[in-house]
Amino acid sequence: MDWERDLPDWPLSAHSRRIRHRPHDWHVQELGEGPILLLLHGAGATTHTWRDLIPTLAQTHHVIALDLPGHGFTQAGSRFRLGLERTADDIAALSAAEGWCPSAIIGHSAGGAVALELSLRLTTPDSTPPKVIGINAALDRFEGMAGWLFPMLAKFLAMNPLTAMAFAAGGGRPDRARNVIRSTGSKLTDEGLAYYNRLLSDRAHVDGTLQMMAAWNTDGIWDRMPQVTAPCLLITGESDGAVPPSVSDRAAARLPNAEVQKLDGLGHLAHEEAPTEVTKIILDWLEA
Numbered sequence: 591m592d593w594e595r596d597l598p599d600w601p602l603s604a605h606s607r608r609i610r611h612r613p614h615d616w617h618v619q620e621l622g623e624g625p626i627l628l629l630l631h632g633a634g635a636t637t638h639t640w641r642d643l644i645p646t647l648a649q650t651h652h653v654i655a656l657d658l659p660g661h662g663f664t665q666a667g668s669r670f671r672l673g674l675e676r677t678a679d680d681i682a683a684l685s686a687a688e689g690w691c692p693s694a695i696i697g698h699s700a701g702g703a704v705a706l707e708l709s710l711r712l713t714t715p716d717s718t719p720p721k722v723i724g725i726n727a728a729l730d731r732f733e734g735m736a737g738w739l740f741p742m743l744a745k746f747l748a749m750n751p752l753t754a755m756a757f758a759a760g761g762g763r764p765d766r767a768r769n770v771i772r773s774t775g776s777k778l779t780d781e782g783l784a785y786y787n788r789l790l791s792d793r794a795h796v797d798g799t800l801q802m803m804a805a806w807n808t809d810g811i812w813d814r815m816p817q818v819t820a821p822c823l824l825i826t827g828e829s830d831g832a833v834p835p836s837v838s839d840r841a842a843a844r845l846p847n848a849e850v851q852k853l854d855g856l857g858h859l860a861h862e863e864a865p866t867e868v869t870k871i872i873l874d875w876l877e878a
Contacts, residue, residue, distance in 0.1 A: 591789075591794065591795055593608070596663075596788070597663060600638060601785070602619050602637070603619075607619075609688070611687050613671055614666055614667045617662060617664045618654060618657075619637050620655075621653055622650075622651055623651075624650050625651050626651070626653075626690055627651045627652070627654070627692065627695075628655075628690065628694070628696070629696050630695065630701030630702075630704050630705055630708075631661070631697075631698055631701050632699025632700045632702075632726075633658075633803060634661070634795075636657045636785075636795075639859070640655050642861075646866075646873075647869060656681070658700075658802070659671065659677060659680065659802075660795075661795060666798055669801045672798070672802045672804075673802075673807060674700075674703055674704060674810070675707060676805075677704055677707075678707035678708045691720075692712065693721065694721040694722070694876055695708055695709060695720050695722050696725070697724055697725070697727060698724075698725040699727065699832070699833060699858065700728045700802070702727025703724075703728055703729050703811055705727075706724070706727075706811050706815070706822075707811050709722050710814065713819065719818075719819050719820035721820055721822070722821070723822070723824075724825065724838070724841075725825045725868065726826055726830050726833045726838075728808070729841045730840065730841070766787060767783045767786035771786060771859065773831055774830065775827065775829040776829075776856070776860070776863055778859065778863065782859075815845050816844060816845075818846065819847065821848075822842070823849055823851065823872075824838035824850045825850075825851050825852075825853065826838045826860075827852075827858060827860035827863075828856065829854075830858045831858065832858040851875075853867070
């Protein structure tokens, strides 16, 4: 995405700023006062996914949302740092440099896995660990044949420079985003679909997403879940076609202090489908 061309009409762009902190050139949106909430989107999305939650959250909190490396307006400084653990390392370093001490980290899908990894990095003997909220968090490891086939397929696609061009070439078709979103079990407004259409037509964003997929591995965080002392809330859409709700159930059984809240009739993008309901769940849980 081009900062000068595309940012002006991106959701909440008035609160956007660029932070150059090695190795990446970050896009961050920041507003509100109070305890810090750090928002992390999932693979293939950007800060726009939080557009209907942030204004309400910012009434009582200092909200910070960022584009993950290679996504949206964050330019990745190294394609070798787009995996789960290195992404968490780089966000932890950015947080330290900016003086951010989140009281809670909210992550959607892959962002939920980053949130757990990040909570471990931000936990010290002298500090209270940030709470973690995962929305349809992609926490599970691949099983069986998928364990080697899916990562290999992603790596093959990411290594081919024509792949991002091919994806982007067809991304402008209105039905492209609609079909992708429908496969996740979610139903978005035309406005919501238009944002994903723009992202699917952007070569750099598609390439960043593929590179992230190629480097992704949740085995480490799955094994480290018993070490996560932070209170965790895992919100799941019962109609999620991308990350089955059973993933959150299994993760909650491994986490020392976790609970699951299920939402009927909502899919993978539950927070975009029902932002008011999800925001209330988040605030009620944080204040409990």
